[in-house]
Amino acid sequence: MELAKKQTATQSQKLMVFVLTMALYGLATLFTELIPKFQVGVVEFSVEFFLFIPLTLSMLFDPLSAALGAATGELVFSEIMLGQFGGLGELEKFLTVTIGVYIAGRMVKNPKNYKMVGIAAITGTGLQLLMGTIVDIMKVQFAVEDFEAVAGLPESVFATEGFAFLNDLLFSGILFCLLPTLFLVPKLYGKIEPLLGMRPRDEKTGLGGINIKVIIAAVIGFAVAAGAELLASNGTPLIEWEASWAESKTALAIGMVAAAVIAVIALMVLKFRTGKEKAQY
């Protein structure tokens, strides 16, 4: 009995939270993706307008479902639907959003506690932005060969990325994440939970604060995110592989072209034949 009470949500309620966060955050990121980015000089004010939505929901409901829903929503609505999908690199954004939102959600034991809600909101946003910044710097460092040798590049990357981080945190972090969350959490608390058939979160039904397990999981997640992003940008392993067949490169290339030509011709013939057969019937 005690165990059953401890569990905050059933499986289908978790699915509800997932769908809810996905739809809302997806819609919001779709808008941010569609607004032309606003730029002053070289620094862009890419406003992460709407992180307050998953932050709010993760403080009210099951944080893991909300975090996964937010990341999936962003992936599906703004990346896949608009054809902006960046392959392996998207894994980085997926994981950083999940970690940021999940940790913020876990930090809040009682949504009525204003101070904690505020701290959690800004921590979640800051974490997400910081992880993105670190990965971005590493990405340019690895993608451009002889990073140090290119005049003026290292300083420029550190300067722009550092500035972008501070700007994002102070400008959009406070204006678009902290204040809306502080406004929405108390307003929605106790009203939105019954709609999903749940009891509001309080000290007893909360999942408990951050512990070592959560931190370790977050660190592993970040390592995977950084690894994926670097794998997507890092050139070294395959360049070496390329060099191993360099001796007979010309022969190999001619062979590939010949194979491709034969494949194209064969397929054309096959296609026309089946077309004719169909026409006969």
Added chain:
Amino acid sequence: MEIKVKKKLSENILEKISIDFLRNQVLKNAYGNDDTVIAKLDPRILLVWYLFVGLVPWFVNDLWFLMACFLLVLVTTKLARVAGLVLLLFAVGVFTQTGYLLIVSLFFGGNASTVMPLLILTLKVATCSLASITVFSGLDPDRLSNGLMWFGCPERLSFSISYAYRVLPMLMEEFQNILLSYRMRGNPPEHETFTGKVKYLFYQVKVIIHAFYPLMLNTAKRSRTTVEALEIKGYRYAAVNKAVKKMKLSTLKVTYNDLLFLAVSFLWIALSILASVIF
């Protein structure tokens, strides 16, 4: 200068509020082009093709190869008849990813030697994004999610894609209605003077944030209905059931057209490798 910037900012926000335009573009992108050459291809073949064109350029630094890949995806994007807004976003995206780095590094005392690595980086970024535009906007959402499922992606993801495309028009309309009702009841500040414009901008942002309050409650209700309907049909059991998956994927079929598409792409890439070897 500052006034101009502020004006631009408020114009951008205003532009965003014309949701009708956005909705049309997004819907056109999702449903408007299922009669193109790309849309008729098998999703599995396209995904394999995408894996190559979207990943390999990152690992190669040969200019011939990168140019060839770029031209290839340029042609396929043209064939997929992608909506204009998406292409504009692509251009802006490429610029913000690498173009600005060029300007900044010139500012910090770089020279012509900075241009080459950045050109290669730009080509890589552009190729990968265009490849994804071809595959993910060119394909019907249902076909795309079926293709992903065939490759063993979590059922949750293909469900999300199908659900997203269906619920998006409704959500957008609802959001617009809420915004309009806020506007009808609200009293926006004067925006003739400069301070008025700033105030107006903040007012707009505030309205958008407030609009999410009713939207959240409504969507909560709707997602409960959705999940309950899914549960009635036994969704959570069906999602992991092999027989159901097989039934769902039985519509996929590889034709000669698909193989021809692969072969032509391969020929083009092989030619580029030949060119890079010879020259």
